[in-house]
Amino acid sequence: MKRPPYALALLASSLAVSAALALSVGPDASVDWKAVLEWGLSAVSGTAIDERLAVVIGELRAPRVALAVFVGMALGLSGAIMQALFSNPLAEPYVTGISAGAALGAIATLSAGLQFSIAGMDAMALGGFVGAALVSSAIYRLARRQGRLSPTTLLLIGIAIGGIAQAFTSWFAM
Numbered sequence: 001m002k003r004p005p006y007a008l009a010l011l012a013s014s015l016a017v018s019a020a021l022a023l024s025v026g027p028d029a030s031v032d033w034k035a036v037l038e039w040g041l042s043a044v045s046g047t048a049i050d051e052r053l054a055v056v057i058g059e060l061r062a063p064r065v066a067l068a069v070f071v072g073m074a075l076g077l078s079g080a081i082m083q084a085l086f087s088n089p090l091a092e093p094y095v096t097g098i099s100a101g102a103a104l105g106a107i108a109t110l111s112a113g114l115q116f117s118i119a120g121m122d123a124m125a126l127g128g129f130v131g132a133a134l135v136s137s138a139i140y141r142l143a144r145r146q147g148r149l150s151p152t153t154l155l156l157i158g159i160a161i162g163g164i165a166q167a168f169t170s171w172f173a174m
Helices: 007-024 033-045 051-086 098-112 123-143 151-173
Strands: none
Touching: 007 033, 007 051, 033 051, 051 151, 098 123, 098 151, 123 151
């Protein structure tokens, strides 16, 4: 499907407007869009602005907006990679069993009563990551036959392992 040439410009401008709106709206202080523009211009030119405004926008809101933009980009990229791998625009982690593996890892960590934090990641998040990684690895190893990887086989094995992981998740939740 061919996209119109102005689609990228439209998407980039809507991202900029959304980011500016996110910088101006928040519970910590009321900031109008002119103040956000003043903050942006002062960051480029190096001029001084109100210290309270610099803290609210520069130290509280801007890092959150930047993180949201980068996480959104990463999720979009990973979704595009998964859809290209399966040659199917409907492919997602729920269908392939990866989400079920993450849920199993998280609930297993929770059921074991593990309470720790490594580099800001708590035990349940780390368990979810490990569960997703293990299930992804198992799906890949089982689907690979004689050096070849068929998207259909990968999908069917992912559905089967996802069902097994969901069954164990239900068992842990009891």
